[in-house]
Each structure stands twice: as C-alpha cells, then as structure tokens.
Amino acid sequence: MDPFISIHSLTKSYTKGKSHITPLENLSLDVPRGEFLALMGPSGSGKTTLLNLIAGIDSPSRGELVIDGRDIANLSRAELTRWRATHVGYIFQLYHLVPILSAYENVELPLLLGNFTKAQRKEKIEAALELVDLADRAHHRPSELSGGQEQRVAIARAIVHDPGLLVADEPTGDLDREAADSILSLLDSLANDHGKTIVMVTHDPKAAAAAHRTLHLEKGQLIEAAEAQAH
Numbered sequence: 001m002d003p004f005i006s007i008h009s010l011t012k013s014y015t016k017g018k019s020h021i022t023p024l025e026n027l028s029l030d031v032p033r034g035e036f037l038a039l040m041g042p043s044g045s046g047k048t049t050l051l052n053l054i055a056g057i058d059s060p061s062r063g064e065l066v067i068d069g070r071d072i073a074n075l076s077r078a079e080l081t082r083w084r085a086t087h088v089g090y091i092f093q094l095y096h097l098v099p100i101l102s103a104y105e106n107v108e109l110p111l112l113l114g115n116f117t118k119a120q121r122k123e124k125i126e127a128a129l130e131l132v133d134l135a136d137r138a139h140h141r142p143s144e145l146s147g148g149q150e151q152r153v154a155i156a157r158a159i160v161h162d163p164g165l166l167v168a169d170e171p172t173g174d175l176d177r178e179a180a181d182s183i184l185s186l187l188d189s190l191a192n193d194h195g196k197t198i199v200m201v202t203h204d205p206k207a208a209a210a211a212h213r214t215l216h217l218e219k220g221q222l223i224e225a226a227e228a229q230a231h
C-alpha cells in the first residue's frame, strides 16, 4: 500500500537580502496511514518548517510532497488553502481557541467553511465532543475549562471535518504530566482506532515515547531515534 505521506528530496530555503537559509535539505520520509509519528530536534532544526509543509501551510522550494495520493508541492496558494480545509487538522501548543465562543462554537468553526446544514453541523460537533469526552462541557467557554480540557476542545475542532491528517505542534507543551498523558492517549486512539495519520513535533521525550515512531531532525536532516541517542 502507498504511504499516506510520501516525501522525496524535499528542500525549503528562505532568502532574506543576501542571506540564504535552508532549514530543510533533500529530506525524504514515508509515513504509513494511521501512524502516530513524533518529530524531535534542537531549536532551529526545521521541525516547524517541516510540519508546516506537511500541513500545506507553506510550500517547498523543491522536491515531492504527496499526501494521500495528492502531490501538494506545486499547488497554488488558493488550491493549498482549499486542500488544507478538508484534509488537515492542526493542533497548537496554546490551543488557539476563540475566547468569546463556547466549546461547541469553537468546534463548529471548520464546518462553517463547508456546505453543511445546521443539523448536520450539530451531529458532527456532538460526535467530536463525545469522542474527546467533553460532551458535558459543550456550552462552556475556554476560560471555564482546564488546560487539558481546552486542548481536548482544540482536538475536537481539528477532527470535526474528518481530515485524514493531524499535525500537532507541541500539543502537550503547556500541560502538566497527567493532562499531557491523557492528550497523548487520545492522539494514540485517533491513530489506532480512527485511522488518523498524526505528525507531532515535541521537545518532551515522554510525549515522543507515546508515539509509534520518533524521528530526530538535525540541521535539516532526519535521523532515527537510536542514531540520535548515539550522537
């Protein structure tokens, strides 16, 4: 079976005046469908750059980037925005919930871009809140929730439109151990039981240990966890 994510010789460079920065150079990576992958690496090693390319937030300078059979490397900005709206859910370290909206209304946001009736939206929002175990907090605002609960709402918002791909940038970075563990087990279940492919950037070795596989980025190159330990 083809991998869900297939990356070949991917390069991203930035030019600012006379200086050139190449955070990713000739990077190749396959991720099977339903894998929960952790990306680690020192600050500035290109983790967020890679995550943003995989999520279709940014475009590569060169190389192949195929996600679920679609080559997204050469899409225009407008095409990429449309692709992202249906195929990707993004989970942030600081949740990025809208403070004046309830949990229900926050989860509804991605659906407002699609052609759903109010009843269809209700069904999807309730299913997503149920899945993250927050059905009883639907009408609470973010300020009335714990950090772990806020991240659960953010995960419900990331999955409500049923994307195949979830990208998570330090999803447990602001949580205590107990809340972090419960978020990690939720991500694990989204991969194992719901077939989501998850790419998570983390600095926390315990978070990485919860993933199926860990890769380390160093100077724009990927190395396996065992090799990284030997460095």
Ligand SMILES: Nc1ncnc2c1ncn2[C@@H]1O[C@H](COP(=O)(O)OP(=O)(O)OP(=O)(O)O)[C@@H](O)[C@H]1O
Pocket: 014, 015, 016, 021, 023, 041, 042, 043, 044, 045, 046, 047, 048, 049, 050
């Ligand atoms: N828009 C941009 N323009 C110029 N350089 C950039 C841009 N975005 C990132 N970079 C550079 O690319 C390199 C990789 O950055 P990136 O944010 O991917 O690292 P990271 O591994 O996620 O770091 P951290 O762990 O600190 O978040 C850095 O040297 C950064 O300064």
